[in-house]
Amino acid sequence: MRTKTQLLKVENAGIRFGGLKAVSGVNLELLQGELVGLIGPNGAGKTTFFNLLTGVYVPTEGTISLAGEKLNGNKPYKITKKGISRTFQNIRLFGELSVLDNVKVAYHSLAKHSIFSSIFRLPSHFSGEREMEERAIEFLKIFKLDNVQHEMAKNLPYGQQRRLEIARALAANPKLLLLDEPAAGMNPQETDELMNLIALIREKFSLTILLIEHDMNLVMGVCERIYVLDHGQLIADGTPEEIRNNPKVIEAYLGEEVS
Numbered sequence: 001m002r003t004k005t006q007l008l009k010v011e012n013a014g015i016r017f018g019g020l021k022a023v024s025g026v027n028l029e030l031l032q033g034e035l036v037g038l039i040g041p042n043g044a045g046k047t048t049f050f051n052l053l054t055g056v057y058v059p060t061e062g063t064i065s066l067a068g069e070k071l072n073g074n075k076p077y078k079i080t081k082k083g084i085s086r087t088f089q090n091i092r093l094f095g096e097l098s099v100l101d102n103v104k105v106a107y108h109s110l111a112k113h114s115i116f117s118s119i120f121r122l123p124s125h126f127s128g129e130r131e132m133e134e135r136a137i138e139f140l141k142i143f144k145l146d147n148v149q150h151e152m153a154k155n156l157p158y159g160q161q162r163r164l165e166i167a168r169a170l171a172a173n174p175k176l177l178l179l180d181e182p183a184a185g186m187n188p189q190e191t192d193e194l195m196n197l198i199a200l201i202r203e204k205f206s207l208t209i210l211l212i213e214h215d216m217n218l219v220m221g222v223c224e225r226i227y228v229l230d231h232g233q234l235i236a237d238g239t240p241e242e243i244r245n246n247p248k249v250i251e252a253y254l255g256e257e258v259s
């Protein structure tokens, strides 16, 4: 059997806000191509952990490396370029821009053609722009959003906005995609479709995915492994079956409604 390469390595990472250790001593590893869940009760530190991975916060302890390269201290846009993209718990789209432009914006941040060629509208600018648009439309097709490409993002129904956010994150060509509660606010049918979509994009783009989700059916259904945070610390990791039966996890969730 071929061994998989390590993509993300997090060693003893944490952050404190004043006296509060929001995340502490986290060790986590993702292999290339894995689809892994990150769960935990409200306030456990999941989103803060994503903020550490993406450079929104600088860890006050530990190290984070992607493909062997240390990321600590890099600005978020640099970390995106190095290969980590994310979606947000509360959807963040450019509401006044079209669906297509929302995806193209992500390409622009990575575009090879220079500002000089853009300002002076040189041929290289137009070929770059055309290529970008074609690729963006390809993405929208995968997400079944090509038929609404000229709509303003803010006018899309909620489920489509969630899909657009994932499409935009993917357009940055990440190695690692972080999804923060992608099924929040979706009905069961939309959630099912989303599960299939996540499996499909992982396959198609050889992606590694880390998924925060409160919907246990979704997490248990698609993830190969799951990490569990509670009060900022990892209390368990394992297969969905192991996590389901782990007494520490059950205790952490006691009093919480597990959907």
Ligand SMILES: Nc1ncnc2c1ncn2[C@@H]1O[C@H](COP(=O)(O)OP(=O)(O)OP(=O)(O)O)[C@@H](O)[C@H]1O
Pocket: 017, 020, 022, 040, 041, 042, 043, 044, 045, 046, 047, 048, 049, 089
């Ligand atoms: N910038 C900040 N300043 C101070 N405290 C913060 C900051 N960001 C997060 N926290 C605190 O860190 C803890 C973890 O919050 P976080 O949002 O990461 O939890 P979560 O697991 O994502 O929760 P939920 O499932 O409800 O989204 C909470 O106590 C929160 O109040």
